[in-house]
Amino acid sequence: MNQMKKRISLLCLLGLVIGFMVSCSKVDVGYLRTRDASFHPDSLNVFHNIDPDSERGKGNLPFVSTRIQGVAGTNPINYELSGVKADSEELSQLFMKLYKEGKVSVTGGLIVVTQEAAKQLPNGRYSLTLKVYNEDHSADLKDVFKIVVTDDELIVE
Template sequence: MKQLMILFLAIFALAACEKPTVGFLDVKNAAFTPDTLEIRTVLDPKKDANREKNQAPWVSGAIQSVLGTDPKVYEFVRVTSTAGEEAASLFASELKVYGNSRMEVPLQPAAPKGSYRITLKVRNEGYSALLPDIFTFIIK
């Protein structure tokens, strides 16, 4: 009986040694504020004077309310567009996503006028989550 108890404890101890996943990731409240950026193809002389002078790209804000263990990495997954698949593909080729979730589009994008919805993926050690249609660029 004593040997059986020792064997049971040894098996239980080994089973309890499973390595837990480090950290956590919570995206239930993830959002960009604002969640839309309008890109003007015809620049306004007053509003866009500095942008035009410096050839500054269009840049989104950073995402908010993504809780989790750092470092968190953001990746582009897909874009959908009211202008069609070819336009979405062209827009995707110009889009850059940086480590802090900021997205950048050139000052004069080659993609045609339309609405472009962006899906991102966030990941950290042991976890990942898809953020479908989290941001919209509108080329006017």
């Protein structure tokens, strides 16, 4: 009888161990919340002709957006350009080519357009879709930011 109790106890213990092992499936790490994600302002003006005497002209400084707001989640949170809408498919492809060459970048929630990229982009509006992701989560922010390319800098009085 004593040996029977030991076997039943051993079987129960074995059942518990198997049960724990089966219930341990991969659980998503952390979280990512992008419902309120936006840029303020939501556009960046980029110019072909820059005053050579300005700080931007002297230092060959890029055009930089404000940092995206409303993104929360488990770090590290990564950003990449996943799509561009422009007046034509060729312009969208040119923008993506410049992104792949590193002349346009999305770094830490900032969008950076080098002067070299600005000179290669024809005048127009470029609407960007960003992919935001961390270890186990991702979200596409469709048309979240616009880049407006013109010849000359806007004069604000």
